[in-house]
Amino acid sequence: MQTKEQYDVVVVGGGAAGFTAAYEASHRGLSVLVVEKGKTTGGSGEYIEGAFAVDSYLQKKHNVQLTKEDVLNEELNYSHYRADTQVWKEYIAASADMIKWLHDIGAEYLDVEPLGSGYRTWHLFKGLGKAVIHDVLEPKSKKQGTDVLTETSVTKVNLDKQGKVTSVNIENLADHSTKTVTTQAVVLATGGYLNNKEMIKNDTHYDDDQLIPVNSEKNTGDGLQLAWDAGAQKYAMGTAMLFGGYLKDHTKPGYVYRYSELNGAADQQSLLWVNENGDRFVNEEVVDNFALAGNALFTQGKVFTILDQSTIDHLTNDKLYKAMGTWDYHDTKLPHLQEEIDKALADDAPYITKADSIAELANKVGLADLEVTVTRYNQLSHDGQDLDFGKKSDFMIPVENGPVYAIELGIGAFCTMGGLKTDTKHNVLNRKGQPITGLYAIGNDGAGMLIGDTYGPNMPGTEAGFVFYSGKHVADIISDKIKG
Structure with missing residues (x-):
């Protein structure tokens, strides 16, 4: 529990989304604490194979003919228009730059490929997400001053009387010591709830005996529960x-x-x-x-x-x-x-x-x-x-x-998507549809805005791409807000 008393940003979850947010926030000069409940960082993000993009430099090399409008319409139709149009528009527009950004900070690609009968949007990482996290995002975040706690859980997000985030309670899972850390922003990046059998049984239509999670086994809905306890709207549950x-x-x-x-x-x-x-x-x-x-x-x-x-x-x-x-x-x-x-x-x-x-x-x-x-x-x-x-x-x-x-x-199943309603700035919305000031959700915790009842592998890499996009995007938003 060797931490400062106050941070600009507390990131809950030390996976691909969490460390993308931590890297960008610390790069922008913010003080950042990453809280990871596992003994090791990385989580299910280590298994990421590739990320989605449209009109990237790799696609241009292969003369891939796919427009942003084509992708938007395809995804909206695939979701039966349950996906959020504006979230998709902004994500698609930023996707090519995200591929270049990851490359520029050190991620390496094998190539861009299709998947099955899908489109050629899958930018495959050399060494999978494991290399992106542990060779690039995590060490560079730490070098920029990010503090990282493992075997530690965030047990509560505290709000003031106006409903604004003020601090988080954390607990060391080894000795059960506790501490309150003051912060202006909490970013939930805990990877969804695929490993929570009760949530799968009660909040989805899947047979939990038939479902085989293929992930880090740490995605138990912790971030969703923190948000719900803080008054967040329960939204778009039920899709893996x-x-x-x-x-x-x-x-x-x-x-x-x-x-x-x-x-x-x-x-x-x-x-x-x-x-x-x-x-x-x-x-x-x-x-x-x-x-x-x-x-x-x-x-x-x-x-x-x-x-x-x-x-x-x-x-x-x-x-x-x-x-x-x-x-x-x-x-x-x-x-x-x-x-x-x-x-x-x-x-x-x-x-x-x-x-x-x-x-x-x-x-x-x-x-x-x-x-x-x-x-x-x-x-x-x-x-x-x-x-x-x-x-x-x-x-x-x-x-x-x-x-x-x-x-x-x-x-x-690789992951779940959904549980929280968010806007284009990744604010977690309360039951009245208003932002909970200072509370954000990214990656799988915030991906309910992308899908309907079925994930769309016709555009492979969309969830992984959103993990990185939402991590960087939320850090830029928080930085702009704190620095005015």
Whole structure:
């Protein structure tokens, strides 16, 4: 608890958004305290792959033809106009400059890429968000005078009688000592509530047993609760960034399978999917839009990928059936797939079942209709036409050469968005729609203004881009306000 008694800005959360705000605020000459509840900084921002922008210098190199008006209209339509038009306009207008700004202060890019069937807006970081945070934003923030507390929680945002922020109460989580720090501005950057099972159960339509968080496991809605306790409006709850199927293993943290080749095969190769009855239920090419794939999977009680040894051999030794949806899978095959399957079986992993025949597999897993489904699927595969769901013949891969496997999938999610209503200056609004003076929300805590009921991966990187944009933007706003 070695802190000063007073800071211009207190940032709650030491991730990508928090350290972007801390860097810019300290660069502008403000005194800044970052309060992080974890033992280490970085949080889920370490997993960021790339950030969105329109008309960036990297896109110009590739002659990407995409206008700001196109993006705005696409996102508003995608959200069914539940997204805030003005927030999107200002974010889009600043996006190219944000990519250049990050580069200028030290972030490195691999390139700008599309994702699945989406547009080429994904500016991929070398070393992921981890490098951006720990090699650039955090050390430079500290060099500029930012103080950082870890294993410390903000327990309350204090307001005066006029409803203006005056201070925060903080608690050391190791020895439970407490302190009050005076400040003019509190910036909430705690990453949303994906790891709060009660919030997921009560405030979303997702099955919390099926949902697999793939993040730092620290995003428990702390910032939202601080704001609600201070009189903030509860707004736009219920949307997570889903990304399709994910190996269902509640015995391990979700992130351990993030780059698993078995996970990639089961989720991203458009192989046969069946539900808890063994029935097919969707055109598996839906994986090209990972958010829509997540929605489709949530319509079923359980989901399994069914594949045979020929498919495994093909993916291991020959080539992919289709390009993977994330840039980590630019390889042309999955050389460790068989190795991963053998290890999972040896470890009695809960998500995998092996059998010598479809009949035996159906009996082991309890999939009553599986034999009928596979017989029909194989016939359609050999005929070269999917009369049931319209999947392209290239991805109609028969399941007929044993052994055969069932891989149970949950639905993966990177983050939640929403919970607070904010304006274009990231002010947190109270229940009457007025700003709580001095209280701001950025990153996932403030991203409810961007979406409807489904995240839009058609413009990949929008949430990550907003993390950096909102962090810098709020720091500039606070600096201008304090300095007059």
